[in-house]
Amino acid sequence: MQVPTPEEIRDKRCELKLTQADIAEKSGLSQSMIARIESGTVDPRVSTLKKIIDVLNQEEISVITARDMMHSPVISVSADETLTATVAIMEKNGISQLPVIEGGVAIGCISESAIVNALDEGRIQKMHAHNVSDFMEDAFPTIPPSTPIETVIHLLHSHHAVLIAEKGKVAGVITKHDLIGMITK
Template sequence: MQIPDSSDIRDKRIELGLTQSDVAEKSGLSQSMIARIESGTVDPRLSTLKKIVDVLNKEEVSAVTAGDIMHSPVIGVQVNETLAQTVAIMEAHGISQIPVLEKDVAVGCISESAIINAMDEGRIQKIQSHVVSDFMEDGFPTIPLSSCMDTIIHLLHNHHAVLVADKGKVTGVITKYDLIGMMTK
């Protein structure tokens, strides 16, 4: 692990849009100490440097928004789509659940589990004679483009995906896989 020098700290702070006062407040250090470290006039203890680096790392993660990590376009189906067409779309894209949209607004979702449960209960004999609305479930949570990483992580604890909306219209989707994939970049 490389220890950052004074210019690394200053450059990262500026990149994140933070002032020296912001870093000082979040790290428990004084603004003048941050200024002296950035100017190179003081050689900080490792524990002091760690406080600053921890703040910068946390802010870097917090700076990532839903708009940054979502993928688009969203694969979805309409309420009146046949179950046969929906299953074909899910199969073609290798997905197990899919949002149900009306004019780019999420109104629910349909999943393999819902279809299997309906089959098990005897509610489906021929897949061609049913539409999505017959077996639609509650939809995925929807968040704005500006939502932070903490919000996304919290929602993905309880849901397979999160939809991202701009001005009420679904523009992207984030899955657990997307979040895990971010760690490999």
């Protein structure tokens, strides 16, 4: 791990639009200590530096919004799409669930799990004879683009995906896989 220079600490703080007082309050250090570290007049302990870095990292995560993470355009199906065509879309795109959208508004979702459960229960005899509406589940939660990523993470604990709506129409999607990708960046 590379130790950040005083200039890097100051630049990151300014990039996040934080004051030295903000960092001091959140880290439990004094504002004067933050100022001295940023100016390079003091060589801080590792534990002190860690407190500052932890605050900067947490604040950086806090400024990420749904808009920053969303994928667009959203791959979706309509309620009257056949299961055969829906499964083909899932296979082609390597996804396991799709939002069901009518007129730009989410009305439900269809997932591999719902299709497999219906097969297992004997409710599907021939795929081409059924439409998405026959096995549609509740829609994914829909949020505005300005929603903090922490809220998205919370929603993804109990949903496969989260839809982002602008002006009442679905504009993007975030999945659990997208969050995992965020870790590796």
